[in-house]
Amino acid sequence: MATALGMGAGELARFINFGLLAMGVATLVQTTLGNRLPIIQGPSATLIASLAPLAGQVGSGGMWGAIAVGGATEAAIGASGLPGKLRRFLPVAVTGTVIVVIGLSLAQLALRLSLGTGSWLDPTLAALVIAMVFLLQTLGRHWLGGLIARGAIFLSIWVVGLGVGGALGRIDWQLVADKPWFSAPALLPFGSPWNGWELHVGAIVIVLIATLGSLVESLGDYAATCEVADEPLTKKHMNRGIMAEGFGTLTAAVLGGLPCTSYTQNIGIIATTRVASRVVVQVAAGVLILYGLCPKFGALLVALPRSVLGGVFVLVCGMITVSGLRLIQQAPTTDRTAFTVGTTLVVSLATPAALRSVLGEDGMDQLPSAVSLVLTNSIVLAVLLGIGLNALFGLLEPNEPGHQD
Numbered sequence: 001m002a003t004a005l006g007m008g009a010g011e012l013a014r015f016i017n018f019g020l021l022a023m024g025v026a027t028l029v030q031t032t033l034g035n036r037l038p039i040i041q042g043p044s045a046t047l048i049a050s051l052a053p054l055a056g057q058v059g060s061g062g063m064w065g066a067i068a069v070g071g072a073t074e075a076a077i078g079a080s081g082l083p084g085k086l087r088r089f090l091p092v093a094v095t096g097t098v099i100v101v102i103g104l105s106l107a108q109l110a111l112r113l114s115l116g117t118g119s120w121l122d123p124t125l126a127a128l129v130i131a132m133v134f135l136l137q138t139l140g141r142h143w144l145g146g147l148i149a150r151g152a153i154f155l156s157i158w159v160v161g162l163g164v165g166g167a168l169g170r171i172d173w174q175l176v177a178d179k180p181w182f183s184a185p186a187l188l189p190f191g192s193p194w195n196g197w198e199l200h201v202g203a204i205v206i207v208l209i210a211t212l213g214s215l216v217e218s219l220g221d222y223a224a225t226c227e228v229a230d231e232p233l234t235k236k237h238m239n240r241g242i243m244a245e246g247f248g249t250l251t252a253a254v255l256g257g258l259p260c261t262s263y264t265q266n267i268g269i270i271a272t273t274r275v276a277s278r279v280v281v282q283v284a285a286g287v288l289i290l291y292g293l294c295p296k297f298g299a300l301l302v303a304l305p306r307s308v309l310g311g312v313f314v315l316v317c318g319m320i321t322v323s324g325l326r327l328i329q330q331a332p333t334t335d336r337t338a339f340t341v342g343t344t345l346v347v348s349l350a351t352p353a354a355l356r357s358v359l360g361e362d363g364m365d366q367l368p369s370a371v372s373l374v375l376t377n378s379i380v381l382a383v384l385l386g387i388g389l390n391a392l393f394g395l396l397e398p399n400e401p402g403h404q405d
Contacts, residue, residue, distance in 0.1 A: 005025045013179060015256070019043060020249060021185055021292025022257025024120040026248030027285035028250045030262075031278050034241035035237040037225050038281040040266040041248050041290075043258040046067030058200045061191040065197035068253045074215060075246025079398040083242045084235025086387070090223055094386035097344045098220040098322030099227070101382035103268070104349060107317040113310025121168060125160060133315055151256040153269065153312055172303045179295035189256035214261045215242055217288040220260040228267055228323050230277035240360025267317030271323050336397065348382035351375055 008213035019042075045058075067144045077083065081205045116122025140148030146153070165171055191197045221243055224231040229369045242263070248260040270276050355375055357363055364372065374380055 008301075009114060013175065013295065013302045015298075016296055016301055017183070017292050017298035018186070018189065018256035019252075019258055020288050020294075020298065022252035022255045022260060024246075024285045024288030024292060025251050025255065026245075026260035028282060029248050029251065030241065030244040031282050031285065032195070033240075033247075035222065035241035036278055036279045037135055037237060038266075038276050039221065039223065039225055039229070039241075040259040040263040040281060040284065041123075041242025042263040043243070056257065058198065058203045061196040062198040062200045062203050065193070066188050066203040066207040066251050067248060067259055068193070068197065070211040071246050071249030071253060071257065073208060073246070074249060075209050075243050075371045076118050077215065078239050078246055081235070081239050082240040083215070083303065086219060086238065089387040089391055090219070090233070091331065092327050092339045093340055093358050094143065094390050095158060095223040095227065095233075095346075096324045096327030096329075096331065097386050098379070098382045099224040099267070099327060100321050101324075101348050101378050102220065102224065103317045103319075103321030104323060105378040106320070107314065110310050110313035110317050113306050114314060116305075116307045116310070121282065122305070122307035122310075125168075125305055126307045126314070127202060129156045129160040129308050129311035130315060132160060133312065137199060153273060153315070157304075157308060157312060160311075162303045165305040165308060170305045174351070179298055179299045182293055184350075185293065188254055200295060210386070211259075214259070215245075217377075217379045218242065218245060218262045220294070220379065220383050221267065223379045224267045224323065225262070225322070226268065227327050228271045259295050267323065268319040271319040296308050304376060336393050340386065340393065343389060344382055345385045347385055348378045352378055 006218065023042050027039075029038060030041050114123055114126035116126075133152045135151045136152035136155060140152060162171070166173070191210070218241065219238055222237050223233050225231075245261055252260050254257060257332070266281075297330070328337075328341055331341070352375065359367075364376070374384065
């Protein structure tokens with residue numbers, strides 16, 4: 001996104017601060033007024049994939065104008081109660097499958113980050129941070145009442161990223177040194193409805209389509225979070241959660257951040273640390289706000305080796321996948337379950353890669369935005385296909401034992 005907007009390293013660091021501040025505020029909104037689940041809110045990958053091309057076409061004013069419309073629309077959808085009506089179409093077989101697809105889809109990004117640009121240092125740092133997390137979680141259970149084990153990921157990122165990465169010359173310390181410790185929030189840094197924002201119909205349509213995809217993805221995240229947090233999923237979680245995400249996106253637009261949605265990675269963190277407290281997430285939201293007000297921290301994130309974050313991401317994706325598999329095991333052992341799970345997994349995971357192989361990048365670019373959003377996003381595909389197959393079987397075999405539709 002920063003590249004599409006023509007930002008340099010210094011501007012990127014400032015942009016990250018805007019995003020961190022928006023994440024903190026959106027998380028507080030979600031955990032206090034929204035679904036009150038322990039979910040961190042952050043930039044939506046689904047929306048960003050659609051926004052990046054728009055940034056170069058309509059500029060920052062047109063992009064943030066479309067973001068504001070998308071946020072308001074999502075809030076209205078949540079308030080209408082429509083998301084909760086989808087609850088009956090998400091039995092454990094569908095929910096578990098979606099969670100597995102989330103984990104395996106994100107794993108591709110994790111491995112790309114871990115491998116880096118081809119230098120042997122990148123996979124070495126990734127492997128080192130994975131090994132440190134494993135050792136701290138194994139041995140740290142007996143230290144400080146288990147505090148070390150719960151903080152294994154946090155400690156490993158900084159020890160390996162700053163310590164080892166810094167010693168190997170992989171951190172641009174000058175970028176960090178040039179930034180101040182504190183900066184007041186800049187409201188509407190990319191314009192406002194009355195000064196700079198533009199309403200491009202095409203951009204709004206694309207954002208609304210992407211918002212729908214993000215909404216479907218979030219419903220899967222809510223179900224996954226409830227599973228790892230041992231909390232029953234309710235219509236209230238779905239309706240209030242989507243409404244809060246809409247308000248969070250509006251807030252992000254005001255603060256100069258990107259649209260916020262539920263962070264899928266947070267599911268793996270809960271599964272790894274076994275901490276599912278909403279209060280902990282609210283404290284984390286406060287920390288994010290403080291980070292957003294500290295330009296040095298934004299610069300530090302830009303300077304941190306990507307492969308270190310990739311290594312941690314590998315572990316997180318593994319935990320997400322295992323959580324989904326455990327949930328699938330709770331589903332009835334029937335042909336219906338096997339067909340729904342198997343077909344959804346294969347089609348949703350293989351379709352994006354198969355399309356790129358057949359059409360090539362040029363052909364992919366020529367696909368309509370709505371088609372591209374569905375067929376290139378494995379998570380959206382899994383939710384739509386899982387719900388669709390479950391509904392179809394519900395019509396064909398409404399009284400099959402062991403299933404609830």
